[in-house]
Amino acid sequence: MKAFTYERATDLRAAVAAAAAPGAKFISGGTNLLDLMKLEIEQPTHLVDISRLPLQRIEAVGEGLRIGAQADNATVAADDRVRARYPLLSQALLAGASAQLRNMASIGGNLLQRTRCTYFYDPSTPCNKRTPGAGCSALGGLNRSHAILGASPSCIATHPSDMAVALVALDARLELLGASGTTREIALRDFHLLPETTPHIETVLLPGEMITAVVLPPPPSGRHRYRKVRDRASYEFALVSVAAILSVTGSKIEGARIAFGGVAHKPWRSLEAEAVLHGRPATLDTYQAAADAALAQAVGRGHNDFKIELARRALVATLVELGGAS
């Protein structure tokens, strides 16, 4: 770990100003940043600790919910309003990491965690994320956990968050505070970037810009389910996960939200699958057509070929669970 200076932020504006300096970074839970700093994959020269800024509140805004970015994962998962109205989010949070890590990690930090690609984590191997232009070792390497959607020849890493998958299905928006004090709001769906030729640029955040809150619109009607598929029963990143909300009246699908985790460089909202489901009868054929649509563009890289079929089956199984199969 390279040496750095540390300051505990007490003021929002001062924090973003401090973090805009070259080499500066925010730290909150630290669960991913320190992990990477120990390996010198992250090398900040100055840390701005924002964990004690007054951004922990979870509050109703109209029919929706506003979650402060410094609320920790465990508290949000356990919040009565989240559990009652956004069970998808609770389920996704609880499927992630361990209880200890959920107690530490902030909501903002969860969104900004970096890929667990084994080559990204090993500085002795070429990686376009660590060193742009160096090449991608996962292509032609061990890529069981890697992306099947939206990847590029530069990078086939996945985004590891469970929570973000639920949030993108819930149409969450992010409130951002810029280094100069300006605020803006964007859809989470537009926050993470696909790798293309610049996999080292992972989000649209500007230098010093901070996520201050996640805003949830009123929950769509329907049943929620976050289904995470992994080797062991707990404490493992997803091979594939599905966030689904399905609203069925009679036997007709009135509305659907579908997102996948573990398959792409970002939480993967599947508007294609939703379009297939909308207005159709809640049958196995419909679910399979939705899965076909969701994965039409999927590409395997060898060890991860199975994830295409796994994602398909996981989605169909989740829809059967939520909507039945008449």
Next chain:
Amino acid sequence: MTPRGGTQKTSFNVNGTPHDLDLDTRTTLLDALREHLHLTGTKKGCDHGQCGACTVLIGGRRIVSCLTLAVMHEGDDITTIEGLGRPDALHPMQAAFVERDGFQCGYCTSGQICSAIGMLREARAGWPSHVTEDVAAPTIDLTDEELRERMSGNLCRCAAYPNIIAAIRDASGGDGA
């Protein structure tokens, strides 16, 4: 180039004892406990938040001490395994671990015990888990399946898992925390 960084003063309480430390900013809470305060009951198994051996309680909540900097804990109340009980005056959870043989080599044990105590507090607060059928249900039926899921952040290579769950089950009957 002059290296930036250096040391920074930090004060926190460990097991009720205040400590004023002047630490390299890079020092994790885990290394502060082990290498500076010589409280070696808290173990380093992976140093990356992947095993839970370094679990301690901060304000009663369980965290992994390897992925947090000591300087981030100004004013915090930290409880380590040494603060829970002594060999001649065991905490009920510690006693249950001995009785149920909830360990073999003992290296993950401090983390398991601190984690179990933090876990029971979470369950009493009604927090759901990944295996809770209805996350909106107001109370938790703390089945063995629930205990196992909630303790899954603590690896045990000796694989004392069934005994650990039995110990927690015993201790949760009384005043586990």
Next chain:
Amino acid sequence: MIGKPLNRIDGPLKVTGRAVYTSEEWGVGQPLYGVMVEATIGRGRITRLDTSRAEAAPGVRGVITHRNAPRQQPPDPSASTYSRALPVLTGPEIHYFAEPIALVVATTFEQARAAARLVEVAYDVIEGRYDLAARADQTFSPKDIRGWWPTDSIIGDFDAELGKAPHQIDVTYTVPYELSLPMEPHCCLAVWKRDAVTVYTSTQIVSEARARIAATFGLSLDNVRVVARFIGGGFGSKLAVHAETMLAVIAARQLRQPVKVVATRQQVFHLAGHRPASIQRMRLGAAPDGRLIAFGHDTTQKACPTSDYIEQIGVTGRALYAAPFRRTTHRAVELDLPPAEDVRAPGEAPGLLAIECGMDELAYALDMDPVDLRLTNEPATHPESGLPFSDRHLVECLREGAKQFGWDRRPQRPATLREGRWLTGYGMAAAIRPHFQAASSAEVQLHPDGTATVRADMTDIGTGSYTILAQVASEALGIPVERVRVELGDSAFPAGAGSGGSWGATNSCSALSRACDALRDQVLAAVPDADRSAPGGLVELVAKHFPAGASATGSIPDMDKEPSFAAYSLASYGAHFVELQVDADTGEIRLRRMLGVFDAGRIFNAKTARSQLIGGMIWGVSNALFEEGSIDTRTGAFMNRDFAQYLMPVHADIPAIEAVILDGFDTRANVLGGKGIGELGICGSGAAVANAVYNATGIRVRDFPITLEKLLPHLPSQ
């Protein structure tokens, strides 16, 4: 007292964080911190090594490389694997990925870790050989294998008789690299005083560590003290000490200050050995009634130029089932990977995966109950040597296990029991593990106050040594167990064979039993005849006649000096039963319950023995479903080298597991009648899991671990 389910006597220290593990010894003063630098290529040569930036970094006290490392002795191949010299930093050649190339020592850990990254290295890379599957045809026949068993054992015309058998199985199983990965990383704290060094190191065998350090640095044994009072697990990976210990010893001498070196979790993957990956062909020929005619187990495994280690994968089958025509072989493929070492149940763990799955395949081919198939092939004597069994109750384990588990409720046809989305299956397998003995000694003192002290260089790696030794002394001396103080893990104490090979308990307890006998004889010989039957027994006699207390040492020899080991086949046995479920949609496998029934002679502590057996069973689950060291065949690196990527079970994976131990006493094993249990639990348990997966799904996966992508293409359509 022997056998009682006593709580561990070191338990209160461990659950309160007061047990002091190796690198936690603060009595020696403030150490310096050493951090290892590893090669980042799989094979080649260092062409440039610039330590100037590291040396100039804050707090750095020294950087040790091959250029300034002291001369060390070369290994003597005639010495035991784990005691022979282990010279480090011997030159610019790189033999395998992550071979240590430097140690950076600084005042603080943070300084050392940062400076370690400043060592600049350039290499000439040589193309290495890293892929076992791709080179599986380039085998050699090893001269020796672990345990000095014959490389091959061929009885009768195996091929011809197999060809004539009415039922034949010819299947190939592959087992991946597996690692021990104890929770405490390998570590060492070295302290020099003049010409003598005290080495606090995490080791299973104190005497071997001491011998290795002495041999490496040309020191006399008297000048090396090894201390290992509490060890955070070993599982074979701490039978030997590794580079971390050698580097700490070197640095502490050069810098004249204690030096602590703790491997990072990532470093452990290449620093300590692994179980070699293997390709195992099982050929079985049977009569329609299930009687085996031919038993064949041909094994091919990874080897490497820097080690002569060959795991005894094919040996297990030599003792398990009757069959007149037999063939078991070992072949190896040389790869440029780190040396392999023993991982819990070397030989049996991987061997039984193939043997016991192969037997399961045969049972289905014969349409026979897998338990009955095993009962049918129970031998009367050792199937190859013809030696009588000392005491073998495999049949009872199978029958008792089947009864207690409810084996008769199993689905007889695979893939026929479905509960909602879950496919349910039952599986079973047999367990066998040879019993060994190695020279060991122990000392006992009986003090005038009625307390006793036991001393041995034996280790407690979680096995319960402290507790069972206290139980043996308590019983032999007739004093309450609370009055026995046990001091272990110090080379200043009588030497033994340590913890490994499942022999630690029987070796050390037998030696202690003899020490207690000798003490009794000594006391009785010294006291007047009239006192010999004093009501207070030995304690009263010592109090009255031995004001300074009495002491005695006892020892046992190596097994080649014990006639019973030549006259009998000695082993422990067991049977595993598993019920699990497979998600019909995704192939996720979830264990539901598991039972093991074991026969290991006399048990010294029913509580700790049960724990150890359950732990072993879970290791089998882990081998079947999770563990795999993944090599990038382009570089020779274990890429999944942390606990997030190298998977082992967590709490949620392990439901109710029970271990039942049959009452026993093997008079041919040792004076106490006990046999090893440390590895018995893992033997066969993985195969029972794999067989249950087949029973649940009808899918036979022959490539371990059984991960969901191997089931997925064959699962029922949705």
